Amino acid sequence: MATEAVEVCVKAAVGRPDLLGDCPFSQRVLLTLEEKRVPYEKKLIDVSKKPEWFLRISPEGKVPVLKYEDGTWHADSDVITQYLEDKYPNPSLATPPQYASVGAKIFPTFVTFLKSKDPNDGSEQALLTELRSLEEHLKSHGPFINGEKISAADLSLAPKLYHLKVALGHFKRWSVPQELTHVNNYMNALFNRESFKNTKPAGEEYVIAGWKPKVEA
Numbered sequence: 552m553a554t555e556a557v558e559v560c561v562k563a564a565v566g567r568p569d570l571l572g573d574c575p576f577s578q579r580v581l582l583t584l585e586e587k588r589v590p591y592e593k594k595l596i597d598v599s600k601k602p603e604w605f606l607r608i609s610p611e612g613k614v615p616v617l618k619y620e621d622g623t624w625h626a627d628s629d630v631i632t633q634y635l636e637d638k639y640p641n642p643s644l645a646t647p648p649q650y651a652s653v654g655a656k657i658f659p660t661f662v663t664f665l666k667s668k669d670p671n672d673g674s675e676q677a678l679l680t681e682l683r684s685l686e687e688h689l690k691s692h693g694p695f696i697n698g699e700k701i702s703a704a705d706l707s708l709a710p711k712l713y714h715l716k717v718a719l720g721h722f723k724r725w726s727v728p729q730e731l732t733h734v735n736n737y738m739n740a741l742f743n744r745e746s747f748k749n750t751k752p753a754g755e756e757y758v759i760a761g762w763k764p765k766v767e768a
């Protein structure tokens with residue numbers, strides 16, 4: 552277990568650089584640290600006004616970035632969560648390879664539907680297809696993607712499902728159909744977890760503010 556807090560740069564809220572923002576990739580990394588009980592220190596980055604020191608450690612200007620034990624900084628939530636799994640193997644959050652991509656198409660299909668201005672372009676159906684596929688998986692393997700224990704695939708999906716819930720609720724008055732009971736229970740279980748409450752955006756308004764320019768584009 553780490554004795555010193557791991558440093559991690561994450562997105563600050565839109566218009567509130569002092570509050571935790573709405574980046575699902577940042578939250579995925581924070582969730583991994585929380586679930587592994589690794590002490591960490593967040594540095595909130597105002598992505599509309601990136602400081603010079605941040606651009607030096609994250610040349611592409613992206614969050615999250617995390618400082619490794621050797622003092623080097625690394626970007627990309629896939630890379631960072633794998634590093635954390637290797638460095639802090641207990642508790643293991645490894646998802647078996649055959650389940651690693653469960654739910655992976657939900658985020659891109661959600662974004663297409665959210666931005667869609669044509670109700671007949673099939674984007675809602677495409678999202679429903681992905682949610683139904685998750686429903687079937689959870690029905691036979693749940694309550695989490697890998698069964699009884701939460702794993703990396705859930706921690707990747709949880710913030711994305713939260714964005715889906717908040718943004719589609721706000722911009723389209725749309726919610727996950729009630730009959731997808733396993734998906735609804737799964738979302739509730741994830742959002743009520745201590746790790747999620749400790750790492751979620753400071754308010755739904757920041758999730759909405761984050762999507763607004765993309766929805767109105």
Ligand SMILES: N[C@@H](CCC(=O)N[C@@H](CS)C(=O)NCC(=O)O)C(=O)O
Pocket residue numbers: 562573574575576577598612613614615626627628629
């Ligand atoms: N593939 C990256 C995506 C990271 C990403 O897109 N971060 C966004 C915020 S959610 C960002 O840094 N945006 C700032 C910018 O592009 O200027 C990961 O998994 O970490």
